[in-house]
Amino acid sequence: MKLLLLLIIALEISFTTIVSLNVALVILAIIYLLAHRTRLRTLGWLVLLPLLPAIGLWSTQYINGSGDRTLMAWVLFTRIYAFVFTGATFTLTTDVLQLTDSLEQNWHMPAKFAYGVLAAYNLIPRIRHEVQVIRAAGLMRGQVLSFWSPQLYFKAILISINWSQNLAQAMRSHGFVEDAPRTHYRQIPLTKVDWGIVITGVILLQIGVFVIPWT
Incomplete structure (x- = not known):
């Protein structure tokens, strides 16, 4: 469910031009990563690695863009970091084994x-x-x-x-047959809490996009 929420966030901020919303997502992602005891060195790399492409997008839009070039330059700059940090909340805190089990059991991945x-x-x-x-x-x-x-x-x-x-x-x-009925040793059920987190996250995102008067 975390992956679904992040995909919705990524899709929505791809079509918005709100700098403050991107910054807010980055801050929330950093808080989430710190709560999961992510090392400061890792956070530092998350800041440094996207810096060059972010500066490249900023300068390209500012020099060659049309319309409000300053706004769009900062939108692209902050959007890069929003993608990186929200993605990091998934990649750095998710167990690959649990992810594949969940995709197979709950989303019917082959x-x-x-x-x-x-x-x-x-x-x-x-x-x-x-x-x-x-x-x-x-x-x-x-x-x-x-x-x-x-x-x-x-x-x-x-x-x-x-x-x-x-x-x-x-x-x-070992008897593996594709498309044959199988039981699972590790059960990864979707709970009401999981659905509640996704629905709450989507609602808060819509409030951030359409209600809050960002500057």
């Missing part, structure tokens, strides 16, 4: 796709390790495989394909 997402997520640490092994093996042969080396990524892709085939065989050997 089980094959849900398990594929989990497999890809869990393979990331192994891929990083294999990249280090490939680079070390290259150095032993006198080859320096840099970050931009196509050979490095080609070998990593081949290893990933092999892993995916092994995973598919393992799932079939």
Whole structure:
């Protein structure tokens, strides 16, 4: 439900030109992240990483835009941060396993796709390790495989394909059949509280867009 609320927020602020609303969303997102004990260093990166594209959008709109260029420049600048920080409230506080279980059980995502997402997520640490092994093996042969080396990524892709085939065989050997009726060990039900949070969030967003006289 958190994902649904964030999608609604992202869609709505994409069509609004209210700077103060974007700033308010950023502040609320920071408060939410701090309440979930997000490290200050992480918050600092969330401020610094979007800074260059935000400045680029601001300057492009201010120099080449039409209409109220100053307003639109700040709208685009703050919108970038609103997207980043509201997105961070999801990515930094949501467990991937619970997310995929919820999407499969409550939103009827195909089980094959849900398990594929989990497999890809869990393979990331192994891929990083294999990249280090490939680079070390290259150095032993006198080859320096840099970050931009196509050979490095080609070998990593081949290893990933092999892993995916092994995973598919393992799932079939454990009796996994797509579209077959299944029970779930981990139940992720949608509660009235979840629906209440979404409805309240949407109502507050509409009040912020249409009622509050932002400046």
